[in-house]
Amino acid sequence: MEWRRFHTLLTPDEMGQADRITIRRGVSGFVLMKAAGNRVAEAALKMIGDIGTGGTCRIACLGGPGNNGGDAFVAAELLRRSGHSVVVHTLSKPECLSGDAALAAGYYEGTVEPLDTFEPEKTDLVIDGLLGAGLSRPIEGDVAALIARTNTAAPRLLAIDLPSGVSGKSGAILGDAFQAERTVSFFRAKPGHFLEPGRTRCGSVDIRQIGIEANVLDTIRPKAFLNQPELWRLQLNLPAGAGHKYDRGHAVVFSGPALKTGAARLAANAALRAGAGLVTLLSPPNAILVNASHLTAVMLRKCEGSGDLGEILVDHRFNAFVLGPGFGTGERVRDYARLVLEAGRALVLDADGISAFSDVRNILFDNEKQPSEGEGVRLVLTPHAGEFARLFPDIAEADRLSKLDRARQAAERANAVIVLKGRDTVIASPDGRAVINANGTPWLATAGTGDVLSGIIAAQLAQGMPAFEAAAAGVWMHGRAAELFGPGLTAEELAGQLPRVFVELMEA
Ligand SMILES: NC(=O)C1=CN([C@@H]2O[C@H](COP(=O)(O)OP(=O)(O)OC[C@H]3O[C@@H](n4cnc5c(N)ncnc54)[C@H](OP(=O)(O)O)[C@@H]3O)[C@@H](O)[C@H]2O)[C@@H](O)CC1
Numbered sequence: 001m002e003w004r005r006f007h008t009l010l011t012p013d014e015m016g017q018a019d020r021i022t023i024r025r026g027v028s029g030f031v032l033m034k035a036a037g038n039r040v041a042e043a044a045l046k047m048i049g050d051i052g053t054g055g056t057c058r059i060a061c062l063g064g065p066g067n068n069g070g071d072a073f074v075a076a077e078l079l080r081r082s083g084h085s086v087v088v089h090t091l092s093k094p095e096c097l098s099g100d101a102a103l104a105a106g107y108y109e110g111t112v113e114p115l116d117t118f119e120p121e122k123t124d125l126v127i128d129g130l131l132g133a134g135l136s137r138p139i140e141g142d143v144a145a146l147i148a149r150t151n152t153a154a155p156r157l158l159a160i161d162l163p164s165g166v167s168g169k170s171g172a173i174l175g176d177a178f179q180a181e182r183t184v185s186f187f188r189a190k191p192g193h194f195l196e197p198g199r200t201r202c203g204s205v206d207i208r209q210i211g212i213e214a215n216v217l218d219t220i221r222p223k224a225f226l227n228q229p230e231l232w233r234l235q236l237n238l239p240a241g242a243g244h245k246y247d248r249g250h251a252v253v254f255s256g257p258a259l260k261t262g263a264a265r266l267a268a269n270a271a272l273r274a275g276a277g278l279v280t281l282l283s284p285p286n287a288i289l290v291n292a293s294h295l296t297a298v299m300l301r302k303c304e305g306s307g308d309l310g311e312i313l314v315d316h317r318f319n320a321f322v323l324g325p326g327f328g329t330g331e332r333v334r335d336y337a338r339l340v341l342e343a344g345r346a347l348v349l350d351a352d353g354i355s356a357f358s359d360v361r362n363i364l365f366d367n368e369k370q371p372s373e374g375e376g377v378r379l380v381l382t383p384h385a386g387e388f389a390r391l392f393p394d395i396a397e398a399d400r401l402s403k404l405d406r407a408r409q410a411a412e413r414a415n416a417v418i419v420l421k422g423r424d425t426v427i428a429s430p431d432g433r434a435v436i437n438a439n440g441t442p443w444l445a446t447a448g449t450g451d452v453l454s455g456i457i458a459a460q461l462a463q464g465m466p467a468f469e470a471a472a473a474g475v476w477m478h479g480r481a482a483e484l485f486g487p488g489l490t491a492e493e494l495a496g497q498l499p500r501v502f503v504e505l506m507e508a
C-alpha cells in the first residue's frame with residue numbers, strides 16, 4: 001500500500017540495503033552522493049536566505065571519514081559556486097578518504113583545513129558532515145570536545161542525515177551530539193529522527209529524494225512506521241447515517257474509590273467523545289454518589305467485586321474495558337483483568353492496572369498467551385517508562401535496545417499491544433509492527449492526560465478496531481487534540497478538541 005511506502009522508517013542497516021539495491025540496479029554510489037549533496041546545499045541556501053544578509057555567508061562544512069563527509073564535500077562545492085565563503089574542515093586528511101567520499105573530495109575545489117581550526121563563533125552556518133548512518137561507537141576525545149564547544153556557541157547548524165553522535169537506529173546520543181536547527185536526510189526517515197533524545201537534536205527534519213526508488217521497500221520489508229492517519233483511517237469507524245449507538249460499541253471504565261474517581265471519569269468522558277456508542281462507569285459502592293453527581297451522558301453502575309463483574313460480563317454488548325486509572329493496585333485489579341480477558345473482551349490496562357502486575361507478571365502474560373481462535377490480540381498496555389520498567393525490568397535495562405525494540409519485545413512477551421508513552425510514544429504489536437508517534441505538544445505532560453488516552457483507545461476498541469490500529473489511532477488523536485488546544489492545556493480540555501480532530505480526519 002502506498003502509505004506504507006511513504007511513512008516507512010528505515011534503520012541505518014536497512015538504508016544501506018536500499019543503497020546497495022539501487023547501486024546494483026545501475027545507479028552509481030557517487031550519483032547518489034551528488035544528489036544528497038545537492039539536497040544539502042538547497043537546504044543550506046534556504047537557511048542562508050533566512051539569515052537575510054543578501055551577501056556572502058561564511059559557511060563551515062565539517063567532513064568526517066566516511067560518506068557523510070562525502071556529502072559535505074559535494075554540498076561545499078555547490079555552495080562555493082553560489083558565491084559563498086566556504087571552508088571544509090576535515091577530521092582526517094582528504095587523501096585518506098576512499099571510495100565515493102574520495103571522489104567527492106576531488107570534486108571540491110575550495111579550501112580545506114583541519115578540524116581543529118574550526119571556530120563556530122566565526123561562521124554564519126555550520127554544515128555537519130562528520131558522522132551519519134555509519135556512527136558505530138561513542139564519540140570521544142577531540143571530536144567530543146568540538147561538539148560540546150560548538151553546542152555552547154550555538155551557531156546555525158544543518159546536519160547531514162543525522163546530527164553527528166545521534167544513532168539513526170535508536171535516537172540515542174553516543175558520547176555527545178550536535179544540536180542541529182535542521183537535518184536533511186534522504187529517501188526515508190530513520191527511527192533516530194523521531195526517538196528522543198535524537199529527535200530534539202535533529203531540529204526540524206527534512207526528508208529529500210535522491211533517486212532511490214520506492215519499490216526497494218518491497219525487498220527490505222520494513223516494519224516500523226511513523227504514526228500517521230493513513231495507517232489506520234480505513235479502519236476508523238466514523239458513524240454512518242443510519243447507524244445506531246449500539247453499532248458503536250459499549251465501553252466500560254472501572255472507577256476507583258470515593259477519593260480517587262476523577263481519573264476514571266476522564267477516561268469515560270473521553271471514550272464517549274472518541275466515538276463509543278455508550279459508556280458505563282463501574283463504581284465501587286462508596287463512590288457511587290460522587291460519581292453520580294458528576295456524570296450525565298456516561299451511565300453508572302455498581303460493581304463491588306468479581307461477582308458483580310461476572311454478571312455484567314454476561315451482557316456481550318459491554319465490549320471494551322478500561323482498568324487502572326485511579327483504581328489502586330492489588331488483588332482486585334488482577335481478578336478484574338482476568339475476568340475481562342477470559343470473557344473475550346478488549347481491555348486497556350493503564351496506570352495502577354499495570355503496576356498491579358509488577359510482582360506477578362506471569363499471571364498477566366500467561367492469561368493472554370492463548371487468545372481464542374481468530375480473536376486476535378485484545379489487550380492494550382499503556383505504560384510510561386516507570387510502569388514499563390516495573391513490568392519488563394530486563395527489557396527496560398537492556399541499553400542496547402531502542403525504545404522501538406523495547407516496545408516490540410514487550411509486546412511479544414505479553415502478547416499485547418504496547419503503548420510505551422513519552423514525547424516519542426511507541427506503539428508495538430506482538431507481530432513486530434511498530435509505529436512512532438510524533439505529534440502532540442509538551443503541554444500533554446500534565447495530570448490526567450494518560451487517563452484520557454485510555455478512554456480514546458477504548459472507544460476505538462469498542463467500535464471493533466483491531467487493537468494495534470486502535471492504539472495508534474488513539475495516540476494520534478490524543479496528540480492532535482493537544483495541538484489544536486495549544487498552550488495551557490489541562491486533561492479536562494482534551495476530549496473537547498476531539499470533534500475538531502474528527503472533522504480533520506473526515507476531510508483529509
Ligand atoms: N545510504 C545511502 O543511501 C546514502 C548515504 N549517504 C551518506 O552516507 C552516509 C553513511 O556513510 P558511511 O556508511 O560511510 O558512514 P559515516 O556516517 O560517514 O561514518 C563512517 C565512518 O565514521 C567512522 N566512525 C564511526 N563512529 C565513529 C566515532 N564514534 N568516532 C569517530 N569515527 C567514527 C567509521 O569508522 P570505523 O567504524 O569504520 O572504524 C567510518 O570511517 C549517510 O549518513 C549519508 O550521509 C549519501 O551519500 C547518499 C546515499
Ligand SMILES: [K+]
Pocket residue numbers: 068128129130131132159160161162163164
Ligand atoms: K552528520
